[in-house]
Amino acid sequence: MANDEFREGLIAELSNLRAFAVSLCGSVQQADDLVQETMLKAWGNAEKFQPGTSLRAWLFTILRNTYYSLYRKRGREVQDSDGTYAQRLTVSGEQESALDLADFRVALAKLSEEHREVLIMVGASGLSYEEAAEICGVAVGTIKSRVNRARAKLADLLGITSVDEIGPDRNSVAVTHQSPADMARS
Amino acid sequence: MGEMPGHDDKSEDKDSADVVLDPRIQETIGNALKAHYDDLIKAPVPDRFLVLLAELEAKERQNGQ
Numbered sequence: 001m002a003n004d005e006f007r008e009g010l011i012a013e014l015s016n017l018r019a020f021a022v023s024l025c026g027s028v029q030q031a032d033d034l035v036q037e038t039m040l041k042a043w044g045n046a047e048k049f050q051p052g053t054s055l056r057a058w059l060f061t062i063l064r065n066t067y068y069s070l071y072r073k074r075g076r077e078v079q080d081s082d083g084t085y086a087q088r089l090t091v092s093g094e095q096e097s098a099l100d101l102a103d104f105r106v107a108l109a110k111l112s113e114e115h116r117e118v119l120i121m122v123g124a125s126g127l128s129y130e131e132a133a134e135i136c137g138v139a140v141g142t143i144k145s146r147v148n149r150a151r152a153k154l155a156d157l158l159g160i161t162s163v164d165e166i167g168p169d170r171n172s173v174a175v176t177h178q179s180p181a182d183m184a185r186s
Numbered sequence: 187m188g189e190m191p192g193h194d195d196k197s198e199d200k201d202s203a204d205v206v207l208d209p210r211i212q213e214t215i216g217n218a219l220k221a222h223y224d225d226l227i228k229a230p231v232p233d234r235f236l237v238l239l240a241e242l243e244a245k246e247r248q249n250g251q
Binding site for chain 2 (some may be wrong): 014023039043101104105120154155158
């Protein structure tokens, strides 16, 4: 039986669940079905959640298991969407990243699921390496090496394997963030 | 750039986990990942999820009494 605290927690995690789901399947529609399925399972198993542990990690585990057991069977067409959700969810506006978001999503969609999921979990959703390891059922070291490989692969796909591709030469690496004063001077 | 070891799929299992990307590239990818995720987070949560929760709660209340 789910209590109020669990319900509030679940509501608070919906946007994260959805972001993880969209990142995994690359399709908003399918992601929403996946989130719904996850909510039903979470609700039905609420008593198995241990208060004090990370609800996000627990929900991500359910979502991931659901994805691999139900959705992935439908085959590769799921992942061929080439970041079509880029157009559907993007609120265009300020771009904090040096990379174009749509280009990045196309590259992200080309990664293997194994690589994509660890990057999202550790690099974006705020989960720890330990939590990601538990979610995936592998050792922490495995997660670390997957993250490294995934980043290298992504850099390959984005064509930024050399620092030349993203800006000034190596000697200026230390000055990644120029202050406005620096910019004015240059 | 001589510093970047070549990366290809065939060697992936062997040693690419040890490949250390240039910190700037790591940072670029890290920022892009966050921008991607934050953009998704900002999207409004569809009503269907809250409706579903309300239904689940109503059902639970019914069964509990």
